[in-house]
Structures are given as structure tokens and as C-alpha cells.
Amino acid sequence: MSDAESTDEFEPVQVFPESEEMDLRPGADDCYKCSTCDSECPVAAVDDEFPGPKFQGPEQWRLKRKDDTETDDSVMSCSNCMRCDSACPSGVPLSQMHNTARGSFVENQMDKLSREYIRNRILSNYGTLAWFGSKVPRLANAVMSSSVVQTVNEKVMGITAEREFPEFAEQTFREWWSERDGATVQSDEKRVAYFHGCYSNYNTPEVGKAMVRVFESFGYEVMVPPQKCSGTPMFANGMLPDARRAAETNVAELSAAIEDGADIIASCTSCSLSLRQEYPELFDLEGIEDVSAHTYEALEYLRIHEDLSGALEESEVDPRKFAYHAPCHARNQGLAGQAIELLDGVEGAEAEDVGDSCSGISGTYGWKEEKYDTSMKIGAEMFHHMEEAEPDAGMTECPTCAMQMEHGTGYEIRHPLEVIAEALVE
Numbered sequence: 001m002s003d004a005e006s007t008d009e010f011e012p013v014q015v016f017p018e019s020e021e022m023d024l025r026p027g028a029d030d031c032y033k034c035s036t037c038d039s040e041c042p043v044a045a046v047d048d049e050f051p052g053p054k055f056q057g058p059e060q061w062r063l064k065r066k067d068d069t070e071t072d073d074s075v076m077s078c079s080n081c082m083r084c085d086s087a088c089p090s091g092v093p094l095s096q097m098h099n100t101a102r103g104s105f106v107e108n109q110m111d112k113l114s115r116e117y118i119r120n121r122i123l124s125n126y127g128t129l130a131w132f133g134s135k136v137p138r139l140a141n142a143v144m145s146s147s148v149v150q151t152v153n154e155k156v157m158g159i160t161a162e163r164e165f166p167e168f169a170e171q172t173f174r175e176w177w178s179e180r181d182g183a184t185v186q187s188d189e190k191r192v193a194y195f196h197g198c199y200s201n202y203n204t205p206e207v208g209k210a211m212v213r214v215f216e217s218f219g220y221e222v223m224v225p226p227q228k229c230s231g232t233p234m235f236a237n238g239m240l241p242d243a244r245r246a247a248e249t250n251v252a253e254l255s256a257a258i259e260d261g262a263d264i265i266a267s268c269t270s271c272s273l274s275l276r277q278e279y280p281e282l283f284d285l286e287g288i289e290d291v292s293a294h295t296y297e298a299l300e301y302l303r304i305h306e307d308l309s310g311a312l313e314e315s316e317v318d319p320r321k322f323a324y325h326a327p328c329h330a331r332n333q334g335l336a337g338q339a340i341e342l343l344d345g346v347e348g349a350e351a352e353d354v355g356d357s358c359s360g361i362s363g364t365y366g367w368k369e370e371k372y373d374t375s376m377k378i379g380a381e382m383f384h385h386m387e388e389a390e391p392d393a394g395m396t397e398c399p400t401c402a403m404q405m406e407h408g409t410g411y412e413i414r415h416p417l418e419v420i421a422e423a424l425v426e
């Protein structure tokens with residue numbers, strides 16, 4: 001047969017039915033079922049009922065493509081630690097699939113009057129709760145630490161009574177910032193916009209203050225734009241409309257800061273991951289790619305732009321040993337070894353990595369009564385390694401990992417920025 005004849009006889013085959021709406025989600029078909037993601041999933045490791053990331057991601061998408069099946073409710077048992085994302089050798093966007101499936105489950109299948117929905121909505125809007133708490137911090141702290149309130153929270157709302165509610169600071173980071181009249185360094189060349197998130201603002205303003213001191217010591221003008229929650233707890237609970245509303249404000253405000261010549265820095269690794277990865281994966285907003293490309297974790301930014309290691313090599317702190325846990329969301333950004341490496345050069349500071357296990361709390365996950373035991377089982381390996389290290393204190397960048405570390409071992413937990421501020425500017 002000649003080439004001309006074969007071309008004439010070729011008839012395209014209709015592979016997919018023309019009427020069917022196709023979901024051509026990039027990467028969904030790249031899964032070759034190796035199960036590496038399942039073996040990295042901390043929830044699947046301790047909960048036999050949880051089917052794992054491969055099922056939650058590509059398999060559910062294949063099922064949904066074949067017919068209009070409902071989303072399996074097990075997607076609500078994924079903690080959104082995102083370890084499966086970095087585990088997949090084929091680049092399947094697992095957490096994006098999980099977040100989308102969870103959003104669809106909550107939107108279409110969850111009873112909006114159920115205790116679970118109301119509890120999850122409250123937990124995922126922690127920033128609103130904290131705003132009220134911060135208006136009367138002493139009263140709020142007394143109320144939230146009362147055993148009667150904790151028992152009622154558990155029985156009525158399904159929020160575990162096993163954990164100590166985090167204390168609200170008497171002065172928020174933003175109140176401190178206004179009181180000091182904002183930045184003390186002005187610069188057209190070196191400018192950063194601080195995304196403090198909810199926790200550094202309402203609960204641990206000392207982390208934000210340390211960040212400001214460190215950046216100002218390197219000659220940076222720090223901006224603190226208006227902002228809302230990064231959305232991390234909302235993604236984990238499938239509250240995508242809430243997350244989108246927060247993202248609209250954050251993207252608009254951070255885009256304006258970028259226009260003013262700033263890059264975005266965050267002290268919480270879940271906040272930086274959210275702005276970098278989850279925002280562009282889940283929302284189509286003007287400027288969102290730009291915000292993603294300009295966002296950094298605070299110490300990562302200084303490592304890139306300054307001789308941070310050099311400065312630390314000439315510094316000193318009161319002698320202490322820290323047991324360091326790298327949050328899963330720091331691992332996802334390639335930051336797992338950063339704090340250990342930086343503190344290695346500081347005289348007096350010793351930091352021991354307590355291994356690559358997940359802390360188990362994953363934001364709001366470990367606060368749910370029915371997930372508390374799973375959360376503590378996942379955290380057991382980290383608790384054990386922390387105790388073996390015999391530190392003076394624990395250390396991590398993630399505020400909820402810090403809660404879990406303290407809860408499981410009793411050690412006080414510090415943020416690397418606090419120790420670096422002590423080394424460089426105190």
C-alpha cells in the first residue's frame with residue numbers, strides 16, 4: 001500500500017463519547033499504581049479503615065469519570081499533610097485532587113446542620129474565633145481552659161477535651177506593630193511583606209516580633225499588609241468557599257505589596273505552602289500566580305538573599321539543646337534541613353533532628369474528638385525521638401506541630417526565628 005492510499009483510508013476513531021464532559025485534570029492519568037504514596041501516608045499507617053491517597057486521588061477520579069459516583073466520605077479522614085504529593089514519582093497532583101474532592105463532598109453530600117459540619121466550620125475559621133478571643137484575652141483564656149467548657153466542647157461540638165486550648169496573647173502582633181508605628185527601617189531596594197497568619201498574630205506574636213527584628217537587622221523594610229487566614233484549615237475541611245473569600249483578600253493585598261517592590265515572607269510553613277501551591281492549584285484569581293512566585297518562608301528568603309549562615313557563625317546564644325521537628329509542609333517546600341543547618345553555626349545552640357515522621361496533629365485534624373487517638377498514634381514516633389534526644393526545648397516552624405510536640409512530651413517549643421533573633425539581635 002502506498003503512503004497516499006493509507007492517508008486516504010485513515011478515519012479518526014472517536015475514543016471518548018462526544019457528549020460526555022471530560023475531566024482532563026492534568027496528572028490524573030499519570031498514576032501507574034505503584035502505591036508509593038500509600039506507603040508514605042501517616043493516616044493509612046495507623047488507621048486500617050483509611051484507603052490512602054491513591055484511592056482518594058487518581059482512583060476516585062477514574063471512578064467519577066466512568067459514572068456519576070459520589071465522593072467517598074473517607075476523604076474527610078485525610079489530614080492534608082501533603083506527604084503523598086512529594087512521595088509520588090509521577091508528579092500526580094494528589095493533594096489538589098483531595099482538596100477538590102473534599103470541597104465537593106462538603107458542598108454536595110454533607111448535611112449543613114450536622115454537628116460535624118458546624119464543628120469543622122468553626123475549627124477551619126479559627127481566625128474569626130481568635131479575633132473575638134483577642135478582644136478579651138484573659139477572660140477568653142480562663143473560659144477556654146476551664147474543664148467544664150472543654151467537656152461541653154467535646155460532648156456538644158466534638159472538639160477533643162484532651163488538648164489544652166492555645167492561649168491568646170494579651171497584645172496581638174498587629175497591635176504591637178501599630179504601637180511601634182510600623183517599620184523602623186525604610187528601603188526601596190530591600191522590602192518584604194510579612195504574612196503573619198492567624199497564629200503569630202493572635203497566639204505567638206513573639207515569633208512575628210523576632211521575624212521583624214531579624215529582617216530589620218539585615219536592612220529590610222518590613223510591610224504588614226491587611227490579611228486573612230491563609231486558608232490551610234479551610235482546605236483541610238473542604239470549606240472551599242471560605243478559603244476562596246480569604247484568598248481574594250490576600251491575593252489583592254499581597255499583589256499590591258508586590259507592586260510596591262516587596263516579596264512575601266511567612267513564618268508559618270503551612271501559610272507559605274498555601275500561598276505558593278494551593279492558591280494557584282485551586283483558585284483562578286488575578287495576580288495569584290505572581291503571589292505564588294513571590295512567596296518564601298522567612299529564613300529561606302534570608303538564605304537566598306543574604307549571608308545568613310555567615311552572620312550566624314559569628315553569633316552566640318545561651319547554651320541549649322533543641323529537638324527539631326520539620327513539619328510536613330516544610331518538607332514539601334524542600335526546607336526540612338534548613339533550621340538544623342543554620343543553628344549548627346550558632347555557638348551555644350545544638351539542634352537534633354527528631355526524624356521525618358509526621359507530628360500527627362495536621363492543624364485542625366487532631367482537635368477532632370474522633371481523630372484524637374489517630375493523631376496521637378501518628379505522633380508517637382516523634383514523641384519518642386524527642387524524649388530520646390533529651391533536649392532543653394523542642395523546635396519547629398509550624399504552630400500546630402508545636403502544640404502536638406508540647407502536648408505529647410511536655411517540652412516548651414520555640415520557633416527557629418526566635419533563636420536566630422536571639423543570636424543576631426539580642
Ligand code: SF4
Binds near residue numbers: 054057087088090
Ligand atoms: S505514588 Fe503516584 S503513581 Fe504511585 S500510586 Fe500514588 S499517585 Fe499513583
Ligand code: SF4
Binds near residue numbers: 044052084094
Ligand atoms: S495528604 Fe497526608 S493524610 Fe492525606 S492522603 Fe496524603 S499522605 Fe495521607
